[in-house]
Amino acid sequence: MSFAAFDPANDEDGLPIVLREPRQSWRANVFWGLGLGLPALLLPPFAGAEADWLEKAGTMLVGAGWMAFMGANAWRNWGRTVRCDMETIAVAQAFASRTIPLAAVASIEREDVRQSLRDFDNIGVSWRERARQMDTTAPINMYVLRDAAGQTLLRIDEEMEPPQALARFVQRVQRQVRRAR
Numbered sequence: 001m002s003f004a005a006f007d008p009a010n011d012e013d014g015l016p017i018v019l020r021e022p023r024q025s026w027r028a029n030v031f032w033g034l035g036l037g038l039p040a041l042l043l044p045p046f047a048g049a050e051a052d053w054l055e056k057a058g059t060m061l062v063g064a065g066w067m068a069f070m071g072a073n074a075w076r077n078w079g080r081t082v083r084c085d086m087e088t089i090a091v092a093q094a095f096a097s098r099t100i101p102l103a104a105v106a107s108i109e110r111e112d113v114r115q116s117l118r119d120f121d122n123i124g125v126s127w128r129e130r131a132r133q134m135d136t137t138a139p140i141n142m143y144v145l146r147d148a149a150g151q152t153l154l155r156i157d158e159e160m161e162p163p164q165a166l167a168r169f170v171q172r173v174q175r176q177v178r179r180a181r
Contacts, residue, residue: 014085014086016083016084016085017083017084017085017165017168017169017172018081018082018083018165019081019082019083019084019156019160019161019162019165019166019169020080020081020160020161020162021077021078021079021080021081021157021160021161022157022159022160022161023161024159025077025157025159026073026074026075026077026078027074029070029071029073029074029077030070030071030074032070033066033067033069033070033071033073033074034067034070036063036066037063037064037066037067037070038063038067039063040059040060040062040063040066041060041063041064041067042063043059044056044057044059044060045060072094072095075094076093076094076095077093078094079092079093079094080092080093080094081093082154082156082160082169084102084169084172084173086102086172087101087102087103088100088101088102089101089102089105089145089154089173091154100145100153100154102172102173102176103176103180104147104148104153105145105146105147105153105173105176105177105180106146106147106148106177106180107145107146107177108143108144108145108146108170108173108174108177109143109144109146110141110142110143110144110158111141111142111143111144112139112140112141113139113140113141113142114137114138114139114140115139118135141157141158142155142156142157142158143155143156143157143158143170145173156169
């Protein structure tokens with residue numbers, strides 16, 4: 001098939017699809033890492049003499065650990081790319097890069113992560129109490145790829161860039177799932 005004859009409705013052109021993590025993802029990690037880690041790291045030395053040195057050291061250690069954890073997440077998210085060709089999905093990131101055969105994907109679902117957390121929080125809460133709660137948080141939608149056994153293979157943020165490539169990726173995976181059934 002030549003490139004001039006490419007039909008967007010039929011994405012069987014064989015060209016690889018490359019997705020990148022959105023910029024706000026790693027920026028949020030840097031913001032929260034510095035916003036919560038720096039005060040815990042820098043303020044304890046200025047505490048009064050009544051503060052125990054062990055408390056000061058422990059707080060500073062927790063602050064440094066938090067900054068390291070959020071820094072590692074920012075580094076992982078900054079360089080995360082997902083590349084999909086006609087046979088594999090390759091996830092390249094700082095930690096735990098992997099390749100998933102496209103034939104192993106049995107389902108793709110759009111899932112609201114926040115709704116899952118709300119459902120977990122509402123265990124044991126009456127329907128009347130749930131009706132009174134007002135939740136104004138925005139949804140966090142992810143595309144979840146699962147294998148035939150229902151195990152999660154990959155989670156991809158709905159905000160992956162560029163949006164056209166994400167739409168092509170979802171179509172390609174959906175087409176593969178239909179073929180596998």
